Amino acid sequence: MAGFRVELGSASHTVEIGAGLLDRVGELAAGQGLRGRCAIISDKNVARLFAERAARALKGGGLDPLIFEVEPGETSKSLHTLERIYDFLVEAKFDRAASIFALGGGVVGDLAGFAAATFLRGIALVQVPTTLLAQVDSALGGKTAINHPLGKNLIGAVYQPRLIVADVELLRGLPEREFREGIAEVIKYGAILDAPFIGELERNVEAILARDAKLLEQIVERCLRLKAYVVERDEHEAALRTILNFGHTVGHALENSAGYGRYLHGEAVAIGMVAATRLSCALSGLALESAQRLRNLIAAYGLPVTMPTGWCNDDFMQALGRDKKRSDDAIRFVLLTELGKTTSRMLTPDEILPYLAEL
Numbered sequence: 471m472a473g474f475r476v477e478l479g480s481a482s483h484t485v486e487i488g489a490g491l492l493d494r495v496g497e498l499a500a501g502q503g504l505r506g507r508c509a510i511i512s513d514k515n516v517a518r519l520f521a522e523r524a525a526r527a528l529k530g531g532g533l534d535p536l537i538f539e540v541e542p543g544e545t546s547k548s549l550h551t552l553e554r555i556y557d558f559l560v561e562a563k564f565d566r567a568a569s570i571f572a573l574g575g576g577v578v579g580d581l582a583g584f585a586a587a588t589f590l591r592g593i594a595l596v597q598v599p600t601t602l603l604a605q606v607d608s609a610l611g612g613k614t615a616i617n618h619p620l621g622k623n624l625i626g627a628v629y630q631p632r633l634i635v636a637d638v639e640l641l642r643g644l645p646e647r648e649f650r651e652g653i654a655e656v657i658k659y660g661a662i663l664d665a666p667f668i669g670e671l672e673r674n675v676e677a678i679l680a681r682d683a684k685l686l687e688q689i690v691e692r693c694l695r696l697k698a699y700v701v702e703r704d705e706h707e708a709a710l711r712t713i714l715n716f717g718h719t720v721g722h723a724l725e726n727s728a729g730y731g732r733y734l735h736g737e738a739v740a741i742g743m744v745a746a747t748r749l750s751c752a753l754s755g756l757a758l759e760s761a762q763r764l765r766n767l768i769a770a771y772g773l774p775v776t777m778p779t780g781w782c783n784d785d786f787m788q789a790l791g792r793d794k795k796r797s798d799d800a801i802r803f804v805l806l807t808e809l810g811k812t813t814s815r816m817l818t819p820d821e822i823l824p825y826l827a828e829l
Contacts, residue, residue: 471486471488471489472486472487472488472687473485473486474691474694474695474698476610476630476698476701477702478630478701478702478705481612481705483502483630483631483633483634484498484502484633484634485610485636485694485698486498486633486634486635486636487605487636487638487687487690487691487694488636488637488638488687489637489638489639489683489687490637490639491635491636491639492520492523492524492527492598492637492639492640493523494635495528495571495596495598495635496527496528496529496530496531496532496533497527497530497531498531498633498635499528499531499533499569499571499596499632499633500531500532500533502596502632502633504531504533504569504594504596504632504633505532505533505567506534506567506568507533507536507562507563507564507565507567507568507569508533508534508535508568508569508570508571509537509538509558509562509564509569509570509571510524510525510536510537510538510571510573511538511555511570511571511572511574511578511585512537512538512539512540512572512573512578513539513540513541513543513546513574513575513577513578514539514542515542516542516573516574516575516578516600517537519643520640521537521573524571524598528571533569535571536562540554540555540578542577543577544617544622544725544735546577546581547577547580547581547616547617547623549616549625552581552584552616555581555582555585555589556585564590565590566590566592567593568593568594569586569593569595569632570582570583570585570586570589570594570595570596571596571598572586572597572598572599572609573598574598574599574601574604575601575603575604575608576604576608576735579597579599579604579608579609580608580613580614580615580616580623580626581614581616582595583595583612583614583629583631584614584615584616584625584626584629586614587614587627592629595629595630595632596631596634596635597609597610597631597635598634598635598637599634599636600640600641600644601641601648601649601652602644602648602649602651602652602653602655602656602686602690603648603651603652603654603736604652605636605638605641605652605690606652606655606656606689606694607655607693608655609631609634609636609694610634610694610697610698610701611697611701611714612628612630612701612705613626613628614626614629615627621722621726621789622722622725622726622789623722628706630705634694636690638686638687638690639683641681641686642681642683647734648734649679650679650736650771650772650773651734651735651736651737651740651773652736653671653678653771653773654736654737654739654740654743654768654771654773655693655736655739656671656689656693657671657743657764657767657768657771658714658716658739658743659692659693659696660810661716661764661806662713662714662716662804662806662810662811662812663696663699663713663810664810665808665810665811667692668763668767668810671767672770675770675771678771679771679772697714700713712802712804712814713804713812713814715802715804716743716746716804716806716812717739717740717742717743717745717746717804718739718742719742719746719790719801719803720738720741720742720745720746720790721735721738721740721742722789723790724738724742724777724778724781725738726785726786727781727783727786727789728778728781736773737773737774740768740774740775741774741775741776741777743764743768744764744765744768744775744776744829745777745825745826746803746804746806747760747761747764747765747806748761748825748826748828748829749803749805749817749822749825750805750806752825753805753815753817754805754806754807754813754815755807755808756805756806756807756808757808760806760809763809764809776829777827777829781826782823782826782827787819791819799818800816801817801818801819801822802814802815802816803815803817
């Protein structure tokens with residue numbers, strides 16, 4: 471088991487990474503001072519596999535858990551589902567000493583996290599990510615959100631958890647497509663912060679896809695430590711934290727315009743990273759061989775690397791124009807100068823489109 475602290479002053483918290491940690495989540499939560507009533511918020515697929523197990527562990531740690539299930543998928547990140555969670559918490563007489571455990575992937579983490587951030591002006595949150603994408607990225611950093619029909623993650627808050635528990639054993643049963651999408655966020659960390667990591671991912675494709683437990687624990691810890699480094703220096707995305715958006719500008723626009731569900735988040739980000747490397751070659755000096763190397767790595771993990779047919783439509787352009795990083799008519803676009811190093815440029819959608827067309 472590996473663990474470390476995310477140092478954020480009064481919002482500092484512990485991250486625990488290892489195999490078999492779900493059965494210790496009650497013990498770990500109690501160690502952070504959590505007691506009494508708590509809600510396990512999970513989607514129906516994850517709940518069927520792990521919710522009762524988590525509840526037993528929480529009871530063993532002296533907590534009193536109730537389970538609330540939501541529908542799987544991005545469409546649950548909605549005001550309607552959030553209102554159902556509020557109703558559940560009110561009817562169960564949750565008070566400010568209660569806590570919420572987000573048991574699931576990025577959708578559940580975002581949704582349950584935003585519920586915790588806003589119910590009674592904030593109750594304790596524990597992130598228990600069950601997907602690779604959530605374990606390496608979305609569970610850490612405090613970003614919580616729901617979607618608006620006009621854009622992804624437009625309604626949200628930065629709200630830090632009290633604890634993150636990443637049980638890599640849960641990844642063994644993850645559907646293949648969902649496992650591979652998580653690799654996109656892993657590759658992102660090498661691309662923006664850790665060039666030697668790219669080489670390790672290239673050398674270990676087969677073992678990683680075979681879900682070697684030791685490698686997965688190392689990968690999750692490495693990614694979370696890299697993200698913690700960024701978040702500790704820029705919690706609210708005033709400067710450095712923007713680098714974590716590498717690949718996400720085009721990725722979010724594709725998710726939104728294609729209809730949530732056609733692309734998993736990591737699949738859209740994979741395409742977005744390839745688009746960003748193409749822009750980087752033209753605008754920030756990234757070597758063509760480095761761009762090709764990153765594209766080959768993304769493809770080696772079975773992720774998409776080309777824009778879909780018919781991508782350039784009104785929905786895509788409107789989604790791109792609503793990007794949260796926009797200022798007036800331009801968008802702050804994260805680019806690479808070399809593998810492991812970033813810069814950014816303010817670009818209009820019209821400046822971006824010719825490079826996307828080349829994909």
